[in-house]
Amino acid sequence: MLSLVVLISGGGSNLRALLEAAEDAEFPARVVAIGADRDADGLDLGEEYGIPTFTVPFSSFPDREAWGDELLAQVQQWEPDLVILSGLMRLLPARVVQALSPRLLNTHPAYLPEFPGAHGVRDALAAGVQESGASIIVVDEGVDAGPILAQERVAVLPGDTEHSLHERIKTVERRLLVQAVLDIANGNLELKEQSRA
Structure with a gap:
């Protein structure tokens, strides 16, 4: 069973598709956490489906690197098999990509x-x-x-x-x-x- 962390910036329509697919017991993946770079509407899906959420607001950090380091720390604590950018409208710093790729979609x-x-x-x-x-x-x-x-x-x-x-x-x-x-x-x-x- 693959564990997924999904990162969003908006309503999370792709996230919802994964959550609906995972309602089938035969589907071999589960979303274990939902993260966002802002107060995104899609975070409500966490409450709806009983999945933990976290927010790493870009505006709370002095630069992209510092934001990326905190985002990576939040993601890695869930030890996901895959990390999915589902409408995350922000470029990840190179070291975040290096830490997660190729399991970053x-x-x-x-x-x-x-x-x-x-x-x-x-x-x-x-x-x-x-x-x-x-x-x-x-x-x-x-x-x-x-x-x-x-x-x-x-x-x-x-x-x-x-x-x-x-x-x-x-x-x-x-x-x-x-x-x-x-x-x-x-x-x-x-x-x-x-x-x-």
């Missing part, structure tokens, strides 16, 4: 390597593409540049707004994330250590 609302960064959906619309997508990756020290574990195309429809496209992408992201966790737990997807330059 992220979802991204684009078909990587297309449209990396914080505005993947907006950037896809601005580029006028006919397809975007969703990706699940191993986090490395680049921006959305780590090994791709799963991805799927999502059509851009006439009249799409950033919101409407993102909602359709999120549906795919949730399914891909749950499947990736299942595949890792069942040994069908292997997380490899990345070589350090």
Whole structure:
């Protein structure tokens, strides 16, 4: 049984998908803690599902490194098999990534390597593409540049707004994330250590 710590900044829709999947006794993973970098709405899911939560507010620290050190300490006390960034809208310091990778996953609302960064959906619309997508990756020290574990195309429809496209992408992201966790737990997807330059 894999233990997961999920880190969020918002409503936690991907987190909810994992929690719902884990309600099935056969699902081989459980969320053991939920963390956030702010007072995020998704923390309410901890109360709903009886899962401990923690908050490491970025604004409480003098810099990103100090914030990252405290976040890492909070995560590591749960000894998770996987750490999942589920809409955490903050770049992790390199030493946090090094400590957790390759067991550090992220979802991204684009078909990587297309449209990396914080505005993947907006950037896809601005580029006028006919397809975007969703990706699940191993986090490395680049921006959305780590090994791709799963991805799927999502059509851009006439009249799409950033919101409407993102909602359709999120549906795919949730399914891909749950499947990736299942595949890792069942040994069908292997997380490899990345070589350090």
